[in-house]
Amino acid sequence: MADSDLSIFTIAADHSFVDSLAARLLAETDDDPLRLADTTLLLPTRRACRALSEAFLRLRDGEPLVLPAMRALGDTDEEGLALEEAPGLDLAELPPAMPDSRRVMALAERIIKYRADLLDTPEYVSLPEQSLLLAAELARFLDQVQTERLSFAGLDALVPDELAIHWQETLAFLREFTEYWPDEVEEMGFLEPVMRRNRLLEAKVRQWKQQPPAGDIVAAGSTGSIPATADLLKVIAGLPRGRVVLPGLDIHSDDENWKAIEDDPTHPQFAMAQLLRRFGVSRSDVRRWETRDTVQKPVNKASPRARLILEAMRPARTTTAWQSLKGFETASLEGLSLLECANETEEAGVIALILRSGLETEGKTGALVTGDRRLARRVAAALKRWNIEIDDSAGVPLSETPPAVFMRLVAEMIAEGFGPVALLGFGKHPLAAAGYEPARFRSLMRALDKNLLRGPRPAPGIAGLRAVLAGRDGKALSKSAKADFVELFDRLEHRTTAMLALGDGEVSLSALVDAHIEVCEALAESAGDPGAERLWAGENGEALALFFADLRDSADAFSDLAPAHYPAMLEVLLGRSVVRPRFGKHPRLNIWGPLEARMQRADCLIVGGLNESNWPRDPAPDPWLSRPMRKSFGLPAPEQRIGLSAHDFTQALAGPEVILTRARKADGAPTVPTRWLSRLQSVLHAAGHADGLAVPHRWIEWQRALVRPGSPEPTLPPAPVPPLSARPKQLSVTRIETWMRDPYSIYARHILDLRKLDPLAADPGSAERGIIIHAALDRFMRLHPEKLPSDALSALLAIGEGIFGEELARPAVGAFWWPRFRRIAEWFIDLEGRRRDGIQGSVTESKGSIVLDTKAGPFELTALADRIDRLNDGALEVIDYKTGAVPSEKEVRLGFAPQLSLEAEIAERSGFAGLDGASVQALSYWRLTGGDPAGEVKSISKDMEALAAEALKGLQELVDRFSDPGTAYAAIPAPAHRPRYNDYAHLERILEWSGGAGD
Template sequence: MALDSSPTLFTIQPGVPFLDALASALVADPTLGSALSDEPEALADLTILLPTRRAVRSLTEAFLRAGDGKAILLPHIRPLGDVDEQELLLTADPKESVPGSLDLPPAIDSMDRQLRLARLILAWGRGSPFGPKNAGQATSLAAELAHLIDSAETEGVDLSKVRDLVPDRFAEHWQHTLSFLEIALDYWPQELAERGLIDPAKRRNLAIRAETEAWALDPPGHPVIAAGSTGSIPATADLLKTVALLPKGAVILPGLDQALDARGWLAVGPSHPQYGMKQLLTSIGTDRVQVQTWPHAKPSAVAEDRASFLSEALRPAETTDAWSGSEARSFDQAAATTGLTLIEAPTPREEAAAIACALRETLEVPERTGVLITPDRSLARRVAQELERWDIPIDDSAGTPLTGTAPFGFLRLLAVTASEGLAPVSLLDVLKHPLTGLGLSPVECGLSTRELERALLRGPRPGPDIAGLRDVLAQTELEHDKKDRLTDLINRLDVAVSPFLECYDVHQLPLRELVAAHLRAAEALAASDDTTGADRLYRGDAGETAALFMETLLASADSLPAMEPLAYLRLLETLSAGRMVRPRFGQHPRLSILGPLEARLLSADRVILGGLNEESWPTAAPIDAWLSRPMREELGLEPPERRIGLSAHDFVQATCGADVIITRSLKVEGAPTVASRWLLRIDSLLKGAGLKDGLTPETRYLHIAEKLDEPKAVIPGAAPQPKPPLAARPNRYSATEVETLIRDPYAIYARKVLRLKPLDPLDADAGALERGTLLHQALENFARKFPDTLPGNVEAAFLEMGRLAFETAPNRPGVTAFWWPRYADVARWMAVWESDLRTRLTRTHAEIKGELTLPGFGRPMTLSARADRVDEREDGSFAIYDYKTGAPPSKKQVEAGLSPQLPLEAAIAAAGGFVAESGASLAARPVSILSYLHLSGGAPGAAEKKVSQDGSVDAATVLEGLVALLQRYESEGTPFLSRPRVQFQALWGDYDHLARVREWTAAQGGGDV
């Protein structure tokens, strides 16, 4: 039997449910009027080829609907494999996506290929200054190179022609690129041949072409229909041509535009919706006028007008003059836009909420179906989350990125913290992960982790690895039971992760050993008191996918030579990119979220097209990592705009439904967006036709979404006014706390009444607190060792006292590294200052404590202080100094009573309230000097700032003011206000979040604080 001389071609117009029309016509007449067969029972013998597996499943359901419940023998339905290039190359199974079973070499596994290409790239890089620095970078380059190889195979282009490109026409760096591409041209084919494998795209092409040749030489005796494909891949286009010419074959095209005028059809280019089918018809050797309309597929009047309208709106740009000329096509504008509305939301959040409301409304009508079609996976996930408010489970059919799942996230976080030597932030990310157990119950593990965080991980970073944690624990004072609990946790962590941490002590290590150590550590960490780590880590769809990924990586690990362990994390991230977790169960029966590829040929009662912004839909034309546009053109590769044309066809097909809502966001991440080029075309055509507002705006769903979360009443925030009973109010204040009481009484309430202490930041920089502690300790060491007589080398003595102080923080390496050079500057300045000062002193006291009982209270009220330095002067007076690593208060602030620390210490000294190191009280003396030492480091190292000399600040007056202030707070009616004097307050206080400062200042019109 020979091929026919004329092809059998049909089309199903936009707006007609493609698969239902296909099924109903074949059920009604399997022979199609003898066009396919003379056998009435030909339906069971029929072979139908469809573009995607989802279409195969949906056609099966369509046949069941068309059979009206009767038992029928279904045709043999198979996926054709004609899908988007990335899906074709990265997700489809070459053994299942082509017809027939052929004796071809197996396709190489994608991960194995990426690792083997990375090995070749590393070898090339050793002789090139442009080579990758490590295995992680090489794996990223391997993914790009694999994409180029598959692109050439898919489009039937001989990649070796790159050698023939004229160098003079391209940049000089092309020679380096050509050198790199020799990997794909020479070394990679040898690698595949040695292993008896071929690339996935090549195997698919060979299989399809083999089937094409077999059918051409010996046409099958049963009917064959290829439906819904546009022949975007050359091998598929050849198969479609053969099917169209089979004696019992037919090709059904989706949405062929037979109404576009000849001039427009001639100008159709790669970015036009009809480009693929125009190319296919040219390949078959026929014209669109020869294509028949599929029986039982008459579109509604609205669908016809919509299709005509979209055809005009998206006609080739060079022919848009036809909109106003004699060639203008007539259509009913009102009918064309009936059921077509536009939602323009302020942000993606509002867009997702509006879409969710529209989908929820769909369920109000029994049996009515709805679908969101969008390439924006972030928008899809937002919509799924919004629908959860109505307990509507819906899955994004594109799946969830493996990198966004809990099991793989756990594995990645473990690799991060190992590479960082158990740095506090990444370590806590792992320990607080829901999958972490360490052999404990969830409650015990959580409790121990919180204690570890508070006791050891807050503040500057500990030393690396387990040893660093043990050092900090040894130097931290804790209750016995807490210390035991933390010791046990660190021991468990040591057993679980130390073998993996030790991998990072080696310069290079086989990937297999890294992966195996990683998995052992992950499973040990994930074990709980009653479940093994493997059972907890690999359960569910996400766990199984993560397990399969790691098993495949382990199986392919020998494809890569020994690598630097620090590159392992990037390698893991590169290999996992693009891998998805697709749930097997839980899909909603009437609602779905689909990508444009998955939505091909499918239909629903309500169609929502989401994310219609430029560079979102359509996506920006991809930039080839290796070949420029002229190079691609000379090689015969399709231009990047080809994918835009495919997206445009998907858009037109989906927009021709009876109830279509188009949505977009006016801003994304704060930046204004540009509407999709297709929307702009539609808007231009409508406005040119006299509809000044363009598409019908739909605001109802935005309004509904806004009202869903709108509170019944907005109660303005009020500043807190806590009034604890007298017994709970403090009766002991330090001199520094008095300043806090003046500036922010609420902080005193939180600290002394509620007994709340602010936590240090995680992995904090070596900040003012650590610097101040060390400098105070160093200067205290000096003053205590030399209270009355200076050593011979004063600067050397200051440096030695500093070393003793800094040795107290060996487990905080960042503090020593950052602040020791600055302390050396301070020591240099202090040596000069101290030498001069000691000529007028009899003795100095460091970190001396004192207190004073205040009169006039119904209960004991005590003022305490810890002075940094008190000097006994030869003239019989005291000099009091306070060390400041930050900017000290001004003299005006001290005199105004806003910074009363030094005057209050003077009052204690004048009353004989200080106690020397020996335990003896210092006799009462007048205070002649109050001064700050600003220990800034750098040049000149420090500076003295006197705020009182010879009694210019009256300590007695300050003390009287303090008594009056504290007497007010002895009244239970006096509240501890938050930030009563904002002008004298820091921008942000430790307890401002507790006082909800931002809330009530905004409510009072004060803006943000």
């Protein structure tokens, strides 16, 4: 048969591919419906098969129909390709395709071994998760080589001396690896997936050459970019009852333009031009796939929209034709519009709004076409505003499904030794129950969070949690609460025994998987339902069960590993699997990838994310071969993928109603429109369409109105007025300053009893540093109240080491805090040596109090003085150690920092235990920073009696004012004097009423 006798057709881009394909086949078999059942259709993907099935039913208005056999060319199994009897190939002896998990783990194992041998260091450890990521890229490289049917012997043609050292090392690995890898795969009883697909396709080619099938064979929608597929398409085109249908082949461009297309890998028609060249035919040999809609249209003239697309995608070397462009017909722009949104969030909201509005028209369908997965997820989330679950063809990564997240959290919790963050991540998951009712379990986890997990991280394991519980006194926790926690810890320990028993050493992956499954089922068990039923239920649970079955079967491909590496490894492997829900999605709305959209059409098609790096996608960096190495080896250039992406874009652009969208900014940075959109606008401008693409009516304004908050109403600062019975009758001197600056904080802390929670697994901060330094100085002063020892500095440092304790092991503490403490100690000992002769003695960390008579009854003022020295003349000096900011003398005298002034009044009234009253000669702030200088003394000694009296008077007035039942606990009444630190600023909503004054 001459090549010109091949049966090759094309469906124009401005026609629905699957509808046109189904319409003609139905028309051809209208007199014999059973003939359709003898037809075999080969399509690019399984989703295309589903779309064609729906088209048949749609065109027949749902009437019963015997559908043709539909197969996906991408399948790697003989069932998918219908290879019942393939000459020269015994299907019973054809090994199965190597499972993805086994393949990636086996490749990772080879990488780990090669790295260890290369570095020749026994102690070298390659993280399994890193090797798995690299193995995934190696698998992709192998697929590319096998898809192009190249020989790995071609690696020998690459000259190492011309490469950088790291590429030389990579090339050496590839050469060694590709020598033994095929034999290893064969020994394991498998075939590489692409190799197997190639063999199946090649077998089908031989079969149909020798024995053409009796029924019709139609291969539709493929551009033949895979060599083995291209060979099969050529055979089908030459069969007596075979036809090949190409998607959107350009049959209208002149020969000069087509010649340029054949040399331009980035052009949307390049792949099909290469296919025709492979077939040995010209475009004139390709016929239109006629249907009732196309038979009356002229063959030699492109539709207005098609003409616009052809001009916009003209090869670069023929773009001089744009200089003589005339205006396009009005029809070319009808239904085509552009929306440029401010950012990605607005773009997603606008798309969701358009899709939702389409549902108001009965039967109207809508779809978003995008390769930007972030945009797709945003749109799906935005549609949930209207309780719409949209069908996303890309599915959901298995790692993000609820049961997979639960199993990851369990693995992380064990690996982290029940650390607070990991423990709460597990405990707050809906599947977590550990034998309790789920609501009861979550209540226990909330109580655990509040009472035991805040602050410094406990020691590892359940034993560490028990130690924290044992350290809580009876006032902090009731007996029943402690009993609840004891039972909770017992259950967690018992139900995680399988994984805990593995220890920290290396164990087999199969043992880890078995133990992990056992633990997850035990922890998912509730009071009423077995854990297995809760964990593996539904589509997500079913997919997860299949994943772990495959992982368990493939576990022997990977070497032993430490359990600590298992969670990260699991996350990598889970991320390679996808779940595509079969039910519960909206029947008229879809999100399609560019490949799926090639075959389908919706009434309203939104092409989203039209920025560079999305359309086309940036080529992924190849860690195995550089760009020049790929070219020398014979792999196709990345530009070829750009051409395929351009073809998908033009297919989508040809729809009857198409809305193009892009975001002007992404992640806060300006974006660049996709090159194809820029070309489209340039062509329109060159043709005299000054406005370019039309902007559709007010979608952006409607979306902004939808999310715009209502007119803001003036907000007043909170000013609660609690009853007198609830108001505090006792405060410490440190709280008086807060009371003056921010009464609301006193209301929240002492009336509502709201306390800021410490961070989880908190590293010690400035507050902890101050506590440690205070404790060290207090202990030193108590041990040496009179004379300083000869080794005073060493004694103080030894005390500091004891108080710092395990904190010294923290890098930040050892590197920064301890050197500063040494300098503080040196400064303190030097100052103390000079002071001791002038004082009779000191009291430290002394508790004191006085009682004031107020309108509302007695009010107790309490204090805990850092240090009070009795001078040789009998007077007192009140000292406060400060590791942070020190108030100015002006703030002290104005009463905004009354702490030491009030402590002086308490001291003069003999309010401190172990200290007889006397006049206070000075108030001193010892600023301890450990910097340069390490310490500094700021004293106030003038008019001390008046200062203390004035502070007491101010306190009396403050107490009397708040003894009035009408006085409110206002938030920051004087913003200029707001407190330096405020744990209740979020409750006070400062930014809402202060105009930013709270910043």
